[in-house]
Each structure stands twice: as C-alpha cells, then as structure tokens.
Amino acid sequence: MLVLGIESSCDETGAALVRDGRYLLSNVVASQVEVHNRYGGVVPEVASRQQLSTIIPVVETALDQTGCSWGDVDAIAATYGPGLAGSLLVGLTVGKTLALARDLPFLGVNHLEAHIYANWLRRQEHAMAAQDTHWEYQEGDPTFPLIALVISGAHSELILVRGHGHYELLGRTRDDAAGEAFDKVARILGLGYPGGPAIQNAAQRAEEEVQQQHKSVTLARNAYRLPRAWLRGTYDFSFSGLKTAMLHLAEGVVEDQHGSHSSAEEKQGSQYMRMGVQAAQKGAVNVAMLAASFQEAVVDVLAVKTRLAAQEYHVKQVVLAGGVAANVNLRARLEQELRPLKIRLSYPSIEFCTDNAAMIAGAAYFHLCRGERHGLDLDVQPGLSLPFER
Numbered sequence: 541m542l543v544l545g546i547e548s549s550c551d552e553t554g555a556a557l558v559r560d561g562r563y564l565l566s567n568v569v570a571s572q573v574e575v576h577n578r579y580g581g582v583v584p585e586v587a588s589r590q591q592l593s594t595i596i597p598v599v600e601t602a603l604d605q606t607g608c609s610w611g612d613v614d615a616i617a618a619t620y621g622p623g624l625a626g627s628l629l630v631g632l633t634v635g636k637t638l639a640l641a642r643d644l645p646f647l648g649v650n651h652l653e654a655h656i657y658a659n660w661l662r663r664q665e666h667a668m669a670a671q672d673t674h675w676e677y678q679e680g681d682p683t684f685p686l687i688a689l690v691i692s693g694a695h696s697e698l699i700l701v702r703g704h705g706h707y708e709l710l711g712r713t714r715d716d717a718a719g720e721a722f723d724k725v726a727r728i729l730g731l732g733y734p735g736g737p738a739i740q741n742a743a744q745r746a747e748e749e750v751q752q753q754h755k756s757v758t759l760a761r762n763a764y765r766l767p768r769a770w771l772r773g774t775y776d777f778s779f780s781g782l783k784t785a786m787l788h789l790a791e792g793v794v795e796d797q798h799g800s801h802s803s804a805e806e807k808q809g810s811q812y813m814r815m816g817v818q819a820a821q822k823g824a825v826n827v828a829m830l831a832a833s834f835q836e837a838v839v840d841v842l843a844v845k846t847r848l849a850a851q852e853y854h855v856k857q858v859v860l861a862g863g864v865a866a867n868v869n870l871r872a873r874l875e876q877e878l879r880p881l882k883i884r885l886s887y888p889s890i891e892f893c894t895d896n897a898a899m900i901a902g903a904a905y906f907h908l909c910r911g912e913r914h915g916l917d918l919d920v921q922p923g924l925s926l927p928f929e930r
C-alpha cells in the first residue's frame with residue numbers, strides 16, 4: 541500500500557511517499573527555521589502563511605522524486621493535530637482536497653502517534669519480499685509491548701504501547717516540554733533557534749575542550765550544579781525549575797560583569813534574549829559549560845525515568861520519538877542504562893526525529909490496514925492527544 545503523507549503542524553512543511561508503513565520512497569521537508577530564527581521562536585501567523593506558499597511545490601516534489609504517478613497512490617494522510625491551528629489547516633485541507641479530486645481514501649493522523657511510528661521507517665532497499673502480507677509485524681520492526689519516550693517542542697510523555705493503537709500514559713511534563721526547555725535555555729544563553737541542536741553543539745565544544753586537557757567529559761557535564769526534578773513515585777517530568785536555575789546562572793554571569801541588578805519585571809520574556817547575548821559576550825567557555833551542564837540535567841532525568849518504566853513494565857524495547865530524540869547524549873546515555881538489562885533501544889534517524897511527513901504516511905498505514913478512514917468533514921484539532929486507554 542502506497543500512502544502519500546502530508547505534515548504541516550508547526551513550522552515544517554512536509555510530503556512523503558511511504559510503502560507499507562515502513563519503506564521510504566521520498567521525503568521532502570521545507571523548513572522555516574531561518575524565517576523564525578530572527579524572532580527567536582515560531583510565530584504562528586508567519587508559520588501558516590509560509591505553509592500556504594510551500595505546500596503545493598512540496599507535494600509535487602515528493603511525487604516527482606519517486607517516479608510514481610497518482611495512479612500508484614493508494615491513500616492520502618495528513619496531520620490533523622496537535623499543532624498550530626493555522627498551520628494544520630493548510631496541510632489538512634490540501635490532503636482532503638487531493639483525496640476528493642483523486643477519489644482516494646483519506647486518513648487524518650495524530651502527530652504524536654506519527655512520531656512514535658517514525659521508528660518503523662527504513663529505506664526502500666530494505667523492503668521485504670512479503671510486502672503487505674504481514675501489516676502488523678515485519679522483520680526489523682520494534683516489538684510490543686514497548687515504552688515510548690515522546691519528547692518534542694510541545695510534548696514530553698512516557699507511554700506504554702501494548703500493541704498497534706494501544707497506548708497507556710505513564711507520565712507527562714507538568715510544565716515545559718523537554719524541547720521547549722532546550723529552546724528557552726538556548727535563548728537565555730544566546731545560542732539561537734532551534735535550541736536543541738544549538739545546545740548540543742555548544743555542549744560538545746565544552747566536552748571536547750576538557751578532553752583536550754585529558755580530563756573526563758563529566759567535568760563539563762557537571763561544571764554547574766543544576767537541579768533535577770525527580771518527582772519520585774511518578775513518571776512525570778518538570779523542567780521549569782531547571783530553566784529558572786539557568787536564568788539565574790546566566791544573570792549571575794552578567795551581574796558579575798556589570799555589578800548591576802535587574803528589576804523583577806525585567807526578569808521575564810524578552811529579557812531572555814538580552815541576558816543571552818550578554819552571557820555569550822562573557823566568554824564562550826562558560827556558555828558552553830552551562831549548555832553541557834543543562835543538557836546533562838535533562839538527559840539524566842529522561843534516561844533514568846525511562847529505564848525505571850522499562851523495568852517496571854518488563855518491556856524488551858524502548859523507542860525514542862520527537863525532535864529531542866535527535867539528541868546524541870540522550871541516545872548514548874539511554875543505551876548505557878538499558879544495555880545491562882538487555883532492553884533494546886531504537887530511535888529514528890535524525891531526519892525522522894524532527895517533523896516530517898514520512899512518519900505521517902507511516903502511522904496512517906497501520907490505521908488504514910484496520911479499515912479506518914476519515915470523512916472529508918474532519919477538522920483540525922490543535923489540542924489533540926493520543927487515545928490513551930488509561
């Protein structure tokens with residue numbers, strides 16, 4: 541089954557063709573990072589306008605790259621939530637319109653579920669001979685039950701997945717999402733947007749620097765003592781205390797420099813940018829060390845809580861999902877936590893961690909195989925969550 545997937549939930553416009561929920565034929569992503577970079581974050585009105593101007597060429601390119609024609613496409617899928625209403629509307633409308641025009645089945649896809657299904661994606665050359673005969677399981681797929689750690693710009697959720705479509709929520713963030721924390725702290729440190737890759741690169745510089753001095757990387761990772769919200773007895777997360785600690789530390793750097801104190805009002809919102817720029821001026825090494833310590837604090841909590849959940853629910857597999865799953869330190873640390881327990885860790889390749897349409901087409905397949913379809917009256921659901929059974 542060949543599915544055309546469309547993704548437009550935030551600031552990326554994507555279209556992809558995926559066979560049997562796994563095998564990638566094409567994956568086109570138009571990113572708006574440069575547009576939003578100058579604002580230090582995503583501006584919803586700008587995002588939806590950009591979606592509108594790029595969506596048609598993106599869909600056309602995805603089809604052109606495969607050499608497939610419309611006659612080869614079996615179904616169309618588009619994200620209908622969660623995300624920014626204006627952005628979602630663009631992709632969903634284009635998807636439904638194409639389905640109507642081509643007389644094809646249509647399915648709306650939950651963006652969070654799609655992040656999880658990014659773990660099923662692989663290159664077309666890895667296609668099995670017995671295509672389409674075993675939709676539920678093919679060699680190389682993650683195996684159920686599994687724990688999914690979904691960590692993106694807007695979500696941090698620890699989920700027990702018992703089978704296709706069967707989700708139990710174990711824990712979620714009580715305040716900021718992990719990716720949001722990366723983005724806000726990157727602003728505090730003047731490292732730009734998106735914050736995740738910027739912090740990871742700065743942290744890497746700090747780690748390389750201590751290694752050059754023949755010292756352990758832990759020296760960079762623990763250069764600053766930062767709080768970790770363990771919220772023991774729960775699988776919930778909290779990152780706002782850590783963000784505040786980073787703000788105070790960055791402020792300390794500035795106060796040391798100027799001997800001045802900011803007023804309470806100043807310690808908010810747009811102040812992040814000013815603080816960040818000044819902190820950066822203080823010297824790249826401190827900022828890099830701060831970034832390394834922050835990343836370590838986030839990785840520590842995510843990795844330990846995920847390992848504990850994997851142990852409690854006796855799963856053989858953990859999958860990472862969402863933009864923050866691209867983080868190399870998190871991947872390495874979780875590998876380290878799970879290997880002695882013989883629990884397999886999988887994560888999508890970087891291009892499938894951040895927003896893309898291949899994961900939308902992939903997730904859609906498993907619903908379409910269960911006979912599910914959506915009517916063309918399906919509307920966007922900006923606050924959509926996964927259909928948790930518990």
Ligand code: KG4
Nearest residue numbers: 692693694719735736863864866867894895
């Ligand atoms: O899944 P995604 O592309 O969009 C949402 O659905 O939110 O996730 C974007 C988030 C951003 O907050 C970005 O800073 C973060 O993922 N991110 C990372 C890395 N790459 C992207 N966070 C940590 N380390 C990375 N390497």
Ligand code: ZN
Nearest residue numbers: 692863894895
């Ligand atoms: Zn996403």
